[in-house]
Amino acid sequence: MIFLRRRLPLLITMITGLLFAGQYYVPHPASEWLLTSATKWLQIIGGFALVLGVTSLFHQHAVKIRRQEAGWGYSLVLYAGMLVTIAVGLWAGGKESLDGSMTAFGWIYSYMMVPLQGTMFAILAFFIASAAYRSFRARSREAAVLLIAAVIVMMGRVPLGEYLIPLSGDVSQWILNVLNASVRRAILIGVSLGTIALSLKIIFGVERSYLGGGKE
Amino acid sequence: MPQPVSVTDMDATILGAWMATGLTLFIFSFLYQDNPLFKLAEHLYVGVSVGYTIVKAYDTVIVHLIVKPIVEEGQIALLIPVAIGLLMLTRYVPRAAWMSRYAFAFIVGLGSGLAIPRTISSFVLKQVEDTIRPLLFQAGDGLTFSFNLLNPASSLNAVIILIGVSTVLFYFFFSIEHSGPGKIVARTGIVFLMIAFGAAFGYTVMARMSLLIGRLTDLIEFSDVSYGRPTWWLLMLTIAVLVLLARRVPNRPPDLH
Amino acid sequence: MTFSERMLKIDRRIIFMVIGLCTLLPLLYPVGLPIKISPEVRNVYEYIESLPERSVFLLSIDFDPASKPELHPQAIALLRHAFRKNLRVVAMTLWVSGTGMADQLMKQVSSEMGREPGRDYVFLGWSPGGSAVIINMGQDLYTAFPSDYEGKPTRGIPVLEGVHSLKDVTYAISLGAGNPGVEAWYVYGKDKYKFELGGGCTGVIAPGLYPLLRSGQINGLIGGLRGAAEYESLIEQKGRAVAGMDAQSATHLAIIVLVAMCNLFYFSLRQQKGRG
Numbered sequence: 141m142i143f144l145r146r147r148l149p150l151l152i153t154m155i156t157g158l159l160f161a162g163q164y165y166v167p168h169p170a171s172e173w174l175l176t177s178a179t180k181w182l183q184i185i186g187g188f189a190l191v192l193g194v195t196s197l198f199h200q201h202a203v204k205i206r207r208q209e210a211g212w213g214y215s216l217v218l219y220a221g222m223l224v225t226i227a228v229g230l231w232a233g234g235k236e237s238l239d240g241s242m243t244a245f246g247w248i249y250s251y252m253m254v255p256l257q258g259t260m261f262a263i264l265a266f267f268i269a270s271a272a273y274r275s276f277r278a279r280s281r282e283a284a285v286l287l288i289a290a291v292i293v294m295m296g297r298v299p300l301g302e303y304l305i306p307l308s309g310d311v312s313q314w315i316l317n318v319l320n321a322s323v324r325r326a327i328l329i330g331v332s333l334g335t336i337a338l339s340l341k342i343i344f345g346v347e348r349s350y351l352g353g354g355k356e
Numbered sequence: 357m358p359q360p361v362s363v364t365d366m367d368a369t370i371l372g373a374w375m376a377t378g379l380t381l382f383i384f385s386f387l388y389q390d391n392p393l394f395k396l397a398e399h400l401y402v403g404v405s406v407g408y409t410i411v412k413a414y415d416t417v418i419v420h421l422i423v424k425p426i427v428e429e430g431q432i433a434l435l436i437p438v439a440i441g442l443l444m445l446t447r448y449v450p451r452a453a454w455m456s457r458y459a460f461a462f463i464v465g466l467g468s469g470l471a472i473p474r475t476i477s478s479f480v481l482k483q484v485e486d487t488i489r490p491l492l493f494q495a496g497d498g499l500t501f502s503f504n505l506l507n508p509a510s511s512l513n514a515v516i517i518l519i520g521v522s523t524v525l526f527y528f529f530f531s532i533e534h535s536g537p538g539k540i541v542a543r544t545g546i547v548f549l550m551i552a553f554g555a556a557f558g559y560t561v562m563a564r565m566s567l568l569i570g571r572l573t574d575l576i577e578f579s580d581v582s583y584g585r586p587t588w589w590l591l592m593l594t595i596a597v598l599v600l601l602a603r604r605v606p607n608r609p610p611d612l613h
Numbered sequence: 614m615t616f617s618e619r620m621l622k623i624d625r626r627i628i629f630m631v632i633g634l635c636t637l638l639p640l641l642y643p644v645g646l647p648i649k650i651s652p653e654v655r656n657v658y659e660y661i662e663s664l665p666e667r668s669v670f671l672l673s674i675d676f677d678p679a680s681k682p683e684l685h686p687q688a689i690a691l692l693r694h695a696f697r698k699n700l701r702v703v704a705m706t707l708w709v710s711g712t713g714m715a716d717q718l719m720k721q722v723s724s725e726m727g728r729e730p731g732r733d734y735v736f737l738g739w740s741p742g743g744s745a746v747i748i749n750m751g752q753d754l755y756t757a758f759p760s761d762y763e764g765k766p767t768r769g770i771p772v773l774e775g776v777h778s779l780k781d782v783t784y785a786i787s788l789g790a791g792n793p794g795v796e797a798w799y800v801y802g803k804d805k806y807k808f809e810l811g812g813g814c815t816g817v818i819a820p821g822l823y824p825l826l827r828s829g830q831i832n833g834l835i836g837g838l839r840g841a842a843e844y845e846s847l848i849e850q851k852g853r854a855v856a857g858m859d860a861q862s863a864t865h866l867a868i869i870v871l872v873a874m875c876n877l878f879y880f881s882l883r884q885q886k887g888r889g
Binding site (some may be wrong): 162191194211221256314321322 | 365368371372373375376377379380383384386387395396397398399400401402403404405406407408409410411412413414415416417418419421422433434436437438440441442444445447448453454456457458459460461462463464465466467468469470471472473474475476479480483484486487505506508513516517518519520521522524525528529546547548549550551552553554555556557558559560561562564565567568570571574
Binding site for chain 1 (some may be wrong): 748752827858866
């Protein structure tokens with residue numbers, strides 16, 4: 141049983157990993173066919189993964205409603221919003237517009253989901269301002285460098301800044317194109333090496349956390 | 357040019373404007389303090405988003421990527437990814453949860469295999485090449501070394517890039533206590549990092565403010581008489597509710613800082 | 614409590630009000646300061662300008678409503694330019710919650726420019742899988758998207774005539790708000806299928822794409838609302854991005870003043886404590 145529950149999954153990971161890492165260097169039609177099929181499969185599996193991701197939320201709020209925990213009324217609102225959207229969406233054939241006219245599903249999307257999500261992120265504008273006022277202090281030389289660079293970029297990327305200090309546009313452009321690019325490049329190289337190392341650890345069974353806990 | 361709209365379309369647009377304005381203001385009310393209007397909008401947001409995702413996943417995956425190709429074109433091989441996908445869902449059945457490992461093993465193995473060569477090619481080799489190649493060309497030319505800082509491709513900038521990349525990599529990879537020349541290199545790396553973080557902060561401010569501009573532009577649009585001025589009416593309603601709530605719970609001061 | 618201490622502990626809602634007013638007032642009373650065009654945005658514009666008519670232009674609308682204010686104006690400006698140049702537009706999204714926006718965007722701009730679905734453009738809709746979709750499109754576009762957003766089979770749509778995979782795309786732009794976005798389009802797309810790639814992105818991720826811009830892995834970059842405003846200026850059709858630039862200026866100035874004040878109070882407090 142341990143073979144079926146533990147070793148076989150690790151073997152599957154190793155074989156698929158090595159196969160598709162090698163596939164990149166083999167431009168044979170059979171190898172290309174393999175890539176086409178596998179990525180097509182991933183598309184379909186991706187749909188199931190999406191459902192898996194959102195359904196854990198159902199469970200969490202269902203428990204809250206059943207036990208009538210504090211704020212269970214809001215969980216009810218969540219459920220109502222979800223069920224109405226699903227019903228309306230299925231009725232509209234999953235389309236936001238049909239023959240150029242907005243469907244009820246499209247209406248929910250445009251007038252509920254878009255403003256809700258947009259505003260949820262827009263309020264961060266206020267919090268970033270408040271955080272900047274409270275903690276953006278030149279406590280050390282490094283912090284002063286960070287502060288000066290931020291001010292130059294903030295000035296240089298808006299018309300008023302370029303109008304008041306014409307050089308700020310060019311200087312911020314140089315900061316982005318040269319100084320920022322060099323750091324981002326180093327980070328990109330470092331992160332990529334880390335990704336490659338992690339992928340190799342997964343393929344060779346050193347990293348196994350993706351299999352989850354549970355019984356062997 | 358605006359499209360002519362029927363009475364029903366117009367009604368839906370006006371109703372939509374009221375709904376969008378109300379929900380926007382309910383979320384903005386959080387800026388005063390956490391309150392039931394915000395919580396209502398927040399939970400509605402999650403519910404609607406999840407519902408939307410489920411509908412799209414059903415329509416795209418089940419109908420267009422699975423059922424149609426299998427039923428209409430006889431692509432039986434697609435039953436394999438369907439089986440793998442279903443195996444994933446065994447996570448919800450404790451006794452059979454181990455079977456989901458096959459699905460995850462396949463996805464993770466495939467993902468890793470696809471990522472390794474492409475990451476090496478795109479982000480390691482190409483980036484290292486672009487750090488070194490400009491310098492080699494300068495050396496090849498022999499006499500030319502351009503000092504123009506404003507030209508991103510100038511020789512001076514190529515040297516600065518090399519210094520930035522190497523010192524930051526040194527700072528990251530050699531996390532021992534730096535002393536002597538190593539200290540100078542690491543400190544140079546820190547200065548480069550601070551400048552990049554400053555630029556990132558500047559751009560984050562820019563992005564966040566843009567989002568606020570977008571929402572306020574909508575609120576201004578919906579304050580128009582053609583929509584029945586929902587912004588004004590709903591703003592008054594939101595403020596009234598906040599005042600009422602503040603009176604009902606006088607002992608709980610908001611978090612001011 | 615000294616004045617500096619009191620100022621440093623000011624009610625955050627006063628700061629919120631300052632930011633709110635700095636955004637609102639310029640939107641109500643715009644000034645219209647000139648916008649300077651950066652080379653990275655100009656590169657995208659000039660590349661599209663240089664394309665012959667009926668070239669295949671792929672626009673991947675990889676964002677959700679959270680990034681709409683920044684990327685929606687970019688998409689509108691790019692589509693207006695592409696339709697004006699009479700390019701064949703293939704649009705799609707890798708972000709499920711961006712589907713409705715992308716559909717509305719395509720319908721709005723195509724009808725404004727008098728372009729017909731099927732002949733001048735196609736909206737492929739959304740497909741799950743992220744990077745796998747890009748690879749699959751590179752292998753065979755019709756496997757990745759057997760039908761378009763409307764559910765019509767993609768094979769046989771006139772606008773896709775001669776297009777079998779990403780190799781047949783002349784220019785692709787990903788308007789990305791994260792992953793999958795511009796980087797994924799390079800790693801899983803351009804790296805193997807060799808089409809020209811441009812990028813559009815939110816302000817938050819723009820600094821991270823400069824290494825790709827320097828190395829020529831992307832040929833241009835439209836960053837945030839500012840980038841959109843530059844593009845709107847280039848195509849001489851000003852829209853929401855240009856209208857938002859005054860507010861952007863005012864809020865940036867407000868943040869700079871806030872940071873300066875905070876440092877002023879901080880140093881004065883430190884000096885007082887030093888004396889004490």
